Amino acid sequence: xxxxxxxxxxxxxxxxxxxxxxxxxxxxxxxxxxxxxxxxxxxxxxxxxxxxxxxxxxxxxxxxxxxxxxxxxxxxxxxxxxxxxxxxxxxxxxxxxxxxxxxxxxxxxxxxxxxxxxxxxxxxxxxxxxxxxxxxxxxxxxxxxxxxxxxxxxxxxxxxxxxxxxxxxxxxxxxxxxxxxxxxxxxxxxxxxxxxxxxxxxxxxxxxxxxxxxxxxxxxxxxxxxxxxxxxxxxxxxxxxxxxxxxxxxxxxxxxxxxxxxxxx
Numbered sequence: 001x002x003x004x005x006x007x008x009x010x011x012x013x014x015x016x017x018x019x020x021x022x023x024x025x026x027x028x029x030x031x032x033x034x035x036x037x038x039x040x041x042x043x044x045x046x047x048x049x050x051x052x053x054x055x056x057x058x059x060x061x062x063x064x065x066x067x068x069x070x071x072x073x074x075x076x077x078x079x080x081x082x083x084x085x086x087x088x089x090x091x092x093x094x095x096x097x098x099x100x101x102x103x104x105x106x107x108x109x110x111x112x113x114x115x116x117x118x119x120x121x122x123x124x125x126x127x128x129x130x131x132x133x134x135x136x137x138x139x140x141x142x143x144x145x146x147x148x149x150x151x152x153x154x155x156x157x158x159x160x161x162x163x164x165x166x167x168x169x170x171x172x173x174x175x176x177x178x179x180x181x182x183x184x185x186x187x188x189x190x191x192x193x194x195x196x197x198x199x200x201x202x203x204x205x206x207x208x209x210x211x212x213x214x215x216x217x218x219x220x221x222x223x224x225x226x227x228x229x230x231x232x233x234x235x236x237x238x239x240x241x242x243x244x245x246x247x248x249x250x251x252x253x254x255x256x257x258x259x260x261x262x263x264x265x
Contacts, residue, residue: 047095105258114265158211
C-alpha cells in the first residue's frame with residue numbers, strides 16, 4: 001500500500017502520496033483557498049511556470065505547449081483559459097494544476113521521461129474515459145506504461161455518492177464488455193457482480209452509489225497498468241468538511257487545487 005500523508009506549507013496542510021515522492025506534487029486542502037495556481041506555484045519546489053485550463057467535465061487532454069503559462073501574481077497581464085480537463089507537460093519545471101471539489105484529481109508521473117500530468121475526473125470525464133485518453137497521450141510521446149505512476153486524490157467516496165442508475169450505466173459501459181444497447185438492469189447486475197464493485201446499493205428507486213475512483217482504477221487495469229502503479233486516496237471530500245470543499249455537501253463553487261511538477265529525465 002502507498003502512504004498518503006499530510007505536509008504543511010506555512011502551517012497550511014496538504015496531502016502527498018508516497019508513490020509520487022520522486023516528483024514535487026501536492027493535493028491541497030481547502031485551507032489554501034482562495035489562492036490560484038499562479039500563487040500556489042511557490043508551494044511546489046522547482047516549478048518555473050504554472051498551467052491550468054478551464055475545466056468543462058470533458059475528456060480533452062492538452063499539452064503545455066498548447067496552453068499559455070499563467071501570468072505571475074504581480075503581473076497585470078491576463079490570458080484566456082482554454083477548455084480542457086487535463087494537462088500534460090512537455091519540458092522540465094512545468095507545474096500543471098487541476099481544481100476539484102468532489103471530482104477526482106489525478107496526478108501522473110513518468111519516472112523515465114520526467115513528464116507529468118494533472119487530470120480532473122468527475123463522473124462525466126470518467127464516463128468519457130479521460131484517464132485512458134491521458135495515458136494514450138503519454139504513450140504517443142514515448143512513455144512506457146510500466147514507467148507511469150498514478151495517484152488519485154481526495155474525492156467523494158462511493159459510500160455517499162448517490163447517482164442515477166443512468167449515470168452508473170454510463171460509467172459501467174467503460175469497464176464492462178457489453179453493448180451500449182444492453183438493458184439498464186443487466187448493466188447494473190454486471191456491475192454489482194464485479195470483484196470490489198464500484199457500485200453500491202441505494203435505498204431510493206433508480207439510484208445507486210458509485211465509487212468514481214474505483215471506476216478509473218478498473219479502466220487502468222484494462223489498459224494493462226499494474227495495481228502497484230496506482231494509489232487511491234482514502235480521503236472523502238464529502239465526509240471531511242474540515243479539510244475539503246464538497247459541492248455535493250455545500251452546493252458552493254469552492255475548489256481545492258492539486259498540482260505536480262515535471263522533472264529532468
